[in-house]
Amino acid sequence: MKHPRLNIVAGPTPLVHAPRLSDALGIDLFIKRDDVAGPTFGGNKSRQLEYYFGDALDKGADTILITGAVQSNFVRLAAAVASSQNMHAIIQLENRVPGKPDHYHKSGNVLLSHLLGPEILTYPEGEDETGADAALHERAEALRAEGRVPYVIHLSEGHPPLGALGYVDAAQEILQQGQDFDTYVVASGSGSTHAGLLAGLRGSGSGAQVIGSCVRRDATAQEARIARVTARLKKLYAGAARVSEPDIRIWDGALAPGYGQIGEPARSAIHMVATHEGLILDPVYTAKSFAAIPALVASGEIAKGSRVCFVHTGGLAALFAYEEAF
Ligand SMILES: Cc1ncc(COP(=O)(O)O)c(C=O)c1O
Structure with missing residues (x-):
């Protein structure tokens, strides 16, 4: 199916190896730099x-x-x-x-x-x-x-999730960059990014685990939301039909104290990524999504030595509205 599309991102975003974080976490970590996608500080x-x-x-x-x-x-x-x-x-x-x-x-x-x-x-x-x-x-x-x-x-559900098609593209772009991973970690809010990435990977034949980290609602509510977005996405992208229920993996360990409010796991994720790779995360989305990686390596859900892709979805401009949190 062909959908009208305006070129905003202007080419593939970098997929970079993160050697110092890899060493610190005991995994092989790459970062998909969608924080540089598009104008005015970019983002997913x-x-x-x-x-x-x-x-x-x-x-x-x-x-x-x-x-x-x-x-x-x-x-x-x-x-x-x-x-x-x-x-x-x-x-x-x-x-x-x-x-x-x-x-x-x-x-x-x-x-x-x-x-x-x-x-x-x-x-x-x-x-x-x-x-x-x-x-x-x-x-x-x-x-x-x-x-x-x-x-x-629209923000509310019940409309065609056109935005998720952008992450079907991102999944295909990563595979075209010659890489696939055991695990992808991404922020899960409205769900368009998470559902699109998962559908794009499955639709392209990748069986990677995709973990959506909650930024807005708890794991139970978010799991149901991703299932609904995926069901709607099938009408726009046939590959979404290859997503099965157990593929929808959610982690909400950094959600507290709530949307747009920063807790300890997110604060420590910002510190870790900044001091190991010189990259900045935002307090609302990417700090909470990155926080899933050390937590799930510790619990064994991300295996030691495995290949992991963190999708940096941007959001850096918001950092300047949160200076009191640091
Ligand atoms: C920087 C950033 N990351 C992640 C997300 C979550 O993406 P989605 O709403 O597609 O779940 C957002 C949503 O606004 C965002 O701005």
């Missing part, structure tokens, strides 16, 4: 936006509407791509993380978004995906009445 959402913007442009849209947390990378990247396509962007920032200082609402991704020039809306609740999307639809209807052509990128 660049791959997902290739298909949303592809679809939007195909439908003649002139305005993109998208919702996310205050420090969302997705909305920041959508605003950047909209600018480059001469489209208007309306981004909605949800108050998902309670008790944050003033600079959390101004620095990091918020600062970048302001510079990129979208219209910025706010939404008071953090755990209401359907309500947040409904607010965007209301706005989209008003735009339609003015003769504009709006396109909503």
Whole structure:
């Protein structure tokens, strides 16, 4: 199946060996550098936006509407791509993380978004995906009445997971880079990245274990979500049919104290990766996903000496909104 796609990532991202972390952890570790995918500090959402913007442009849209947390990378990247396509962007920032200082609402991704020039809306609740999307639809209807052509990128479930196709591409890209692994470790939030990567690997014949590390909800809820996203993905990508239930592997050991809040495993992951490889993780997604690796090596779920790929999904801009956490 061919889906309209806008080229945003511009070529394969590096897949680099991490020798010092490999030594420290007793595994053979590679890092897929999707933190450098796309504009304005990049990230995994660049791959997902290739298909949303592809679809939007195909439908003649002139305005993109998208919702996310205050420090969302997705909305920041959508605003950047909209600018480059001469489209208007309306981004909605949800108050998902309670008790944050003033600079959390101004620095990091918020600062970048302001510079990129979208219209910025706010939404008071953090755990209401359907309500947040409904607010965007209301706005989209008003735009339609003015003769504009709006396109909503949904957060809630029940829509074709176009973004997951970006991670089917990433899986194929890694295999084309001449590598496959015993284990892949990736952040699991909306689930598009995790489900797309797993489906892309299975669809290409790889039996690697793919561990999704929870950033938003616990393992039980996330497992069910990935199963639903995968079921929807089958309609877009036939290879997703090769994913079976036991393939969906979830770890939630670094989720606490909750979305957008940093705990000890994530803090120590940031320290470990920075001091061993000179690479920076973000506090909301990649610190929590990397934290799965030492924990699962210790529990034996990742075998000593095995080949592991950590997918660095980016998010670095948010770090500057979290300086008090360090
Ligand atoms: C940097 C980063 N990593 C990982 C994720 C999680 O990706 P997904 O929503 O596809 O599960 C996000 C989501 O916003 C993100 O911004």
